[in-house]
Amino acid sequence: EAGVTQSPTHLIKTRGQQATLRxxxxxxxxxxxWYQQALGLGLQFLLWYDEGEERNRGNFPPRFSGRQxxxxxxxxxxxxxxxxxxxxxxxxxxxxSGRRLFFGSGTQLSVL
Amino acid sequence: AQSVxxxxxxxxxxxxxxxxxxxxxxxxxxVYLFWYVQYPNQGLQLLLxxxxxxxxxxxxxxxxxxxxxxxxxxxxxxxxVHISDTAEYFCAVSDLGGANNLFFGTGTRLxxxx
Numbered sequence: 001e002a003g004v005t006q007s008p009t010h011l012i013k014t015r016g017q018q019a020t021l022r023x024x025x026x027x028x029x030x031x032x033x034w035y036q037q038a039l040g041l042g043l044q045f046l047l048w049y050d051e052g053e054e055r056n057r058g059n060f061p062p063r064f065s066g067r068q069x070x071x072x073x074x075x076x077x078x079x080x081x082x083x084x085x086x087x088x089x090x091x092x093x094x095x096x097s098g099r100r101l102f103f104g105s106g107t108q109l110s111v112l
Numbered sequence: 113a114q115s116v117x118x119x120x121x122x123x124x125x126x127x128x129x130x131x132x133x134x135x136x137x138x139x140x141x142x143v144y145l146f147w148y149v150q151y152p153n154q155g156l157q158l159l160l161x162x163x164x165x166x167x168x169x170x171x172x173x174x175x176x177x178x179x180x181x182x183x184x185x186x187x188x189x190x191x192x193v194h195i196s197d198t199a200e201y202f203c204a205v206s207d208l209g210g211a212n213n214l215f216f217g218t219g220t221r222l223x224x225x226x
Contacts (some may be wrong), residue, residue, distance in 0.1 A: 029140035035216075043156075043204075043219075044216070045214060045215075092156070101156075101214075103160060
């Protein structure tokens with residue numbers, strides 16, 4: 001069974017640009033979560049999607065947004081990139097909220 | 113809100129030696145506690161969790177953690193580490209068990225030295 005897949009593996013952007021990160025959950029999982037893993041800050045919750053709707057978001061500015069498609073895959077969009085957005089972005093999926101999380105390998109975003 | 117503190121950012125230990133990775137949390141409500149592991153070039157994986165019941169929880173690869181409510185701790189231990197245990201370990205806390213309010217610590221890099 002395929003795990004959570006994220007693309008691209010690495011993404012290099014310049015300040016002010018937009019980045020789009022993609023995530024495919026495990027088949028059958030309806031909940032998708034996005035986390036930011038910045039150096040020295042640990043993992044921070046970004047967004048939670050379930051059944052196509054945004055259910056909750058962490059303490060991040062509105063330029064961090066996303067969506068979940070009918071097939072439960074998800075996109076994370078970061079607009080007006082700033083240097084401090086450089087981090088590993090992890091996607092996780094679960095069968096439903098409160099159930100075990102399965103993580104992807106992440107997208108390393110570098111903002112120059 | 114909850115918070116998690118992992119005081120040790122790096123823990124080097126010789127192979128077959130015991131190890132303890134410390135985790136302390138703060139919360140005004142009952143919590144669920146987790147340890148996640150991130151092996152090199154891999155995604156995060158759940159190592160073990162405490163939801164209720166016995167305060168000592170074990171993983172399949174020899175790690176164990178004990179929930180200590182009075183000390184608000186959930187330290188991870190292993191009596192004898194292997195080279196393959198080299199990884200980043202994250203402690204996490206949630207008050208509802210849901211991933212949308214899962215708070216992670218900053219991680220501890222365990223390096224096992226041959």
